[in-house]
Ligand SMILES: Nc1ncnc2c1ncn2[C@@H]1O[C@H](COP(=O)(O)OP(=O)(O)OP(=O)(O)O)[C@@H](O)[C@H]1O
């Protein structure tokens with residue numbers, strides 16, 4: 001007769017699974033992604049059912065690695081893990097200061113990263129609630145953010161706008177402008193790093209990602225970043241064959 005599976009068995013099984021996958025991932029992305037606290041955080045998220053499996057790196061960036069994972073119900077999720085060793089703390093400090101949502105007094109790098117991740121999570125929530133198509137945020141813990149996976153049903157991640165030949169440029173450009181407007185007027189945030197590098201195309205629809213740098217609209221840097229976002233969009237739209245001026249975009253966004 002089979003022995004009954006207890007709750008702790010299942011948890012241990014999950015932990016072993018993640019440990020096994022860790023050794024696979026380590027070879028690919030370098031062991032600095034999974035320091036002790038990151039692993040403990042992954043175990044915690046596994047025990048809470050948020051991540052059952054981590055399988056495959058989607059992206060290995062300057063500061064964060066994004067993995068494809070699955071939750072307890074086998075629904076695909078994207079897991080963004082910030083590396084404590086290689087993050088740009090100066091930049092993080094610069095953007096977090098002046099944001100009334102955060103009161104970062106500590107000089108601890110880990111603390112700063114945790115707040116950075118929380119900021120991305122909160123920005124995603126605000127955007128999602130305002131009807132902007134972003135990955136649905138699921139949970140943020142320490143240096144790890146779990147969110148909806150953007151891609152097809154076979155598990156292939158969506159491609160960046162800069163890599164895709166847009167078949168419906170006018171529709172896509174207007175959708176993006178509508179989202180920037182909703183971000184500004186309803187979510188009350190500025191993306192701060194908006195360009196074809198942070199927009200995914202899923203089923204011909206734009207999806208805005210990477211809101212870590214996002215700021216509340218009354219932050220002292222908000223205007224400057226909004227201007228930069230708009231400049232980037234003008235260039236990206238031009239590449240798509242759409243001639244939309246900076247002033248036109250500004251008018252559309254702020255209704256001024
Ligand atoms: N929810 C998601 N679903 C599918 N793919 C995603 C998702 N989030 C991010 N990605 C992929 O991971 C890449 C990096 O994500 P993101 O832009 O959020 O990180 P980043 O901060 O730019 O990383 P870095 O600046 O360190 O390169 C994206 O370009 C995209 O290809």
Ligand SMILES: [Mg+2]
Pocket residue numbers: 197198210
């Ligand atoms: Mg990015």
